[in-house]
Amino acid sequence: MTQEVYFDNAATTKIIPEVREIMLETMDVEYGNPSSMHLKGVGAEKYIRYAKNAISKQLKCEPKEIIFTSGGTEANNLALLGVVEANKRSGNHIITTGIEHASVYNPILHLEELGFRVTFLRVDSEGKVDLEHLREELCDETILVSTMAVNNEIGTVEPIEEIATIIQAYNKGHDKNILYHVDAIQAFGKQIIYPKRIGIDVMSISGHKIHGPKGSGALFVDNKVKIKPILFGGGQEKGIRSGTENTAAIAGLGKATEVMYDRLEENVQQLQLVKQTLIEKATALDGVTDNSGEAPHIASLSFRGVRSEVLLHALEDKGIYVSAGSACSSNHPAVSGVLKAIDLDKELLESTLRFSFCEYNTVEEAEYTVKVLGELLPVLRKFTRK
Amino acid sequence: MKYNTFLIKYAEIGTKGRNRYKFEDVLCQQIKNHVARLGEFSVRREYGRIFLYAESDYDYEDLIKELQKVFGIVGICPIVIEETVEFEAIRDKVISYVQEVYGDKAVTFKVNARRTNKAFPMSSMEMNSELGHFVLEACPNMKVDVHKPDVMLNVEVRSQVYIYSHVIKGAGGLPVGTNGKAMLLLSGGIDSPVAGYMISKRGVELEAVYFNAPPYTSERAKQKVVDLARIVSGYSGKIRLHIVNFTDIQLAIYEKCPHEELTIIMRRYMMKIAEEIAKKNDCLALITGESIGQVASQTMHSLACTNEVCTMPVFRPCIGMDKQEIVDISEMIDTYETSILPYEDCCTIFVAKHPVTKPILEIIKRSEEKLADVIDDLMQQALDTVEVVEAKVEDLQA
Numbered sequence: 001m002t003q004e005v006y007f008d009n010a011a012t013t014k015i016i017p018e019v020r021e022i023m024l025e026t027m028d029v030e031y032g033n034p035s036s037m038h039l040k041g042v043g044a045e046k047y048i049r050y051a052k053n054a055i056s057k058q059l060k061c062e063p064k065e066i067i068f069t070s071g072g073t074e075a076n077n078l079a080l081l082g083v084v085e086a087n088k089r090s091g092n093h094i095i096t097t098g099i100e101h102a103s104v105y106n107p108i109l110h111l112e113e114l115g116f117r118v119t120f121l122r123v124d125s126e127g128k129v130d131l132e133h134l135r136e137e138l139c140d141e142t143i144l145v146s147t148m149a150v151n152n153e154i155g156t157v158e159p160i161e162e163i164a165t166i167i168q169a170y171n172k173g174h175d176k177n178i179l180y181h182v183d184a185i186q187a188f189g190k191q192i193i194y195p196k197r198i199g200i201d202v203m204s205i206s207g208h209k210i211h212g213p214k215g216s217g218a219l220f221v222d223n224k225v226k227i228k229p230i231l232f233g234g235g236q237e238k239g240i241r242s243g244t245e246n247t248a249a250i251a252g253l254g255k256a257t258e259v260m261y262d263r264l265e266e267n268v269q270q271l272q273l274v275k276q277t278l279i280e281k282a283t284a285l286d287g288v289t290d291n292s293g294e295a296p297h298i299a300s301l302s303f304r305g306v307r308s309e310v311l312l313h314a315l316e317d318k319g320i321y322v323s324a325g326s327a328c329s330s331n332h333p334a335v336s337g338v339l340k341a342i343d344l345d346k347e348l349l350e351s352t353l354r355f356s357f358c359e360y361n362t363v364e365e366a367e368y369t370v371k372v373l374g375e376l377l378p379v380l381r382k383f384t385r386k
Numbered sequence: 387m388k389y390n391t392f393l394i395k396y397a398e399i400g401t402k403g404r405n406r407y408k409f410e411d412v413l414c415q416q417i418k419n420h421v422a423r424l425g426e427f428s429v430r431r432e433y434g435r436i437f438l439y440a441e442s443d444y445d446y447e448d449l450i451k452e453l454q455k456v457f458g459i460v461g462i463c464p465i466v467i468e469e470t471v472e473f474e475a476i477r478d479k480v481i482s483y484v485q486e487v488y489g490d491k492a493v494t495f496k497v498n499a500r501r502t503n504k505a506f507p508m509s510s511m512e513m514n515s516e517l518g519h520f521v522l523e524a525c526p527n528m529k530v531d532v533h534k535p536d537v538m539l540n541v542e543v544r545s546q547v548y549i550y551s552h553v554i555k556g557a558g559g560l561p562v563g564t565n566g567k568a569m570l571l572l573s574g575g576i577d578s579p580v581a582g583y584m585i586s587k588r589g590v591e592l593e594a595v596y597f598n599a600p601p602y603t604s605e606r607a608k609q610k611v612v613d614l615a616r617i618v619s620g621y622s623g624k625i626r627l628h629i630v631n632f633t634d635i636q637l638a639i640y641e642k643c644p645h646e647e648l649t650i651i652m653r654r655y656m657m658k659i660a661e662e663i664a665k666k667n668d669c670l671a672l673i674t675g676e677s678i679g680q681v682a683s684q685t686m687h688s689l690a691c692t693n694e695v696c697t698m699p700v701f702r703p704c705i706g707m708d709k710q711e712i713v714d715i716s717e718m719i720d721t722y723e724t725s726i727l728p729y730e731d732c733c734t735i736f737v738a739k740h741p742v743t744k745p746i747l748e749i750i751k752r753s754e755e756k757l758a759d760v761i762d763d764l765m766q767q768a769l770d771t772v773e774v775v776e777a778k779v780e781d782l783q784a
Contacts, residue, residue: 310602312601316605
């Protein structure tokens with residue numbers, strides 16, 4: 001039996017026992033509709049309240065500033081489409097970056113089609129947003145700036161505080177109210193973020209990246225922010241997100257948040273240890289280079305002369321699960337926008353893998369992975385497409 | 387209208403002389419296999435006709451769709467039966483049938499009565515005019531048109547009376563199992579599932595072989611081929627899919643032979659392996675989806691060159707078809723959407739930018755000599771490690 005090493009935690013994580021337990025309670029015992037007037041409804045509603053409290057405690061915001069969604073994608077869609085719809089009278093210009101996740105990028109393309117003007121900010125070779133570019137682009141027509149907190153492919157930690165400061169300074173000087181949205185899906189649970197203190201108006205989080213269930217997520221919306229719903233119905237979540245609350249997912253997200261922040265310090269230490277081990281030992285191998293940012297749980301490595309898809313499957317064969325930095329196959333020549341944006345050597349665009357960790361990963365697993373890489377790379381390099 | 391009986395029409399097998407009963411038996415069995423999942427049915431042969439009886443509740447649309455996948459059937463007629471072989475009873479049944487199926491719509495019709503039961507006192511001609519008269523009386527909006535009627539109202543007088551007016555087109559061909567078994571080389575592309583379908587339509591049972599090249603091809607590519615085999619098995623009956631690990635042979639060719647000959651040499655070894663597996667499994671022929679000139683490995687020269695390694699007949703039903711014609715069939719048999727899923731297959735991973743299009747057999751053979759010291763072992767190893775998956779259409783939804 002080959003060892004199993006799951007190094008794809010930025011894609012999704014396994015559910016931890018505490019989360020599973022609270023979810024089962026909501027399925028077996030408190031299965032009522034939180035909106036029902038009777039006791040069963042009250043019982044279910046407690047889980048919603050619990051989750052709002054658990055999350056707002058970590059974000060240092062009010063519980064009513066948390067809106068539950070069906071996941072990170074919906075949170076991002078609601079943030080962008082909902083805020084723009086509610087504030088479109090203030091202007092028609094949106095600023096984002098060239099390295100956003102598809103769930104930000106595509107809603108923004110949709111807005112562009114609807115007639116909004118969009119600026120995509122440059123990033124430097126580490127994937128960090130060019131703050132000078134931001135200063136230049138903020139204007140009287142700008143209504144929203146959206147950036148991620150941590151890049152999902154290479155782990156760059158974006159300067160969200162500086163961005164917020166720049167926006168606030170502009171707002172003050174020009175009597176404007178440009179809003180700032182942060183996609184914090186890869187950052188949440190791995191670092192402390194207090195949106196209200198930083199000056200973030202809207203912020204997306206997701207449950208399944210932090211050992212919570214898939215289909216869980218939330219949007220922090222500052223009380224003072226005007227936002228419109230993108231789904232219409234029974235008026236749950238203050239009318240901003242209609243639909244019977246997914247009690248199981250919400251309770252699971254709340255519990256995962258609580259557990260992750262309880263152990264934040266030791267978790268981050270473990271993540272960094274595993275990440276450093278992998279990067280140090282792997283880059284000692286021939287033709288391996290590191291593109292990783294500072295996020296403790298994401299490593300991006302390029303393997304000269306090897307196609308990422310082939311290496312991915314070869315690792316899989318040894319029980320090691322990672323993801324390709326870019327989706328590439330002969331029929332799908334789409335190369336990662338992030339890797340292009342950081343000006344990665346052309347030859348390495350299709351030779352890059354992402355290794356992403358959770359606190360259950362060990363240094364031994366990282367060492368085993370490097371050992372396997374050491375065996376595979378010379379063989380795979382012998383056979384490449386001519 | 388709720389039908390409980392279907393008359394199954396078949397054309398070609400009617401002409402097979404003394405083998406006819408064997409063909410009919412196979413067809414009956416095929417029909418039973420196909421409809422088994424949809425409810426309780428019985429299949430009976432009566433006077434050179436096949437009848438399907440529903441013994442339980444069933445979904446009409448699903449049943450027709452399934453019967454249209456049975457090779458050997460040319461027409462499916464939902465019928466109503468009158469057990470009393472007397473004119474008044476027949477007349478009443480015909481009128482109620484017409485009223486229920488056509489209401490009183492303005493359609494033209496013609497009665498087409500036949501009697502094999504010569505004890506019945508009226509001739510076919512008399513039946514036609516009498517029944518026509520009563521239908522016109524009952525449905526004043528309908529009109530008779532003896533040349534091009536919208537509705538052909540068939541009334542067959544046998545030991546019972548069968549009434550029907552719909553003939554739903556069947557798949558045609560011959561029932562699977564009446565013509566031996568062949569081995570299909572299944573790649574994951576558009577053409578090979580179509581080739582399998584076309585040969586199976588001539589009554590041939592299928593097995594299939596797929597060449598897998600991990601880690602250069604993924605588990606998803608393999609899953610795609612299993613799914614394609616499952617879709618084709620909806621017509622042909624279950625397919626044993628032999629999955630060959632081809633990586634080492636491919637790498638050996640890559641290392642030792644001229645790069646532009648890689649594909650052609652690879653295909654020659656694929657054919658050899660396929661033939662070995664075919665022999666072991668009682669197949670009498672190979673099937674490929676090749677079409678002349680479609681790609682470098684399918685020029686006349688290349689085909690001749692690959693064919694040279696085989697002793698079995700190789701059937702290439704797409705050989706004279708254009709790509710669009712093949713695509714049309716793949717859309718009809720529902721393999722197209724799966725075929726175009728973008729996973730790399732073993733034919734594309736090491737492909738040369740400019741492969742030979744006019745390979746010369748002697749040169750290819752000389753290149754293959756460079757493999758002499760390893761190829762027998764590699765072939766044996768590939769044959770020893772074949773994984774067999776039984777592809778059944780039921781598992782598509784599982």
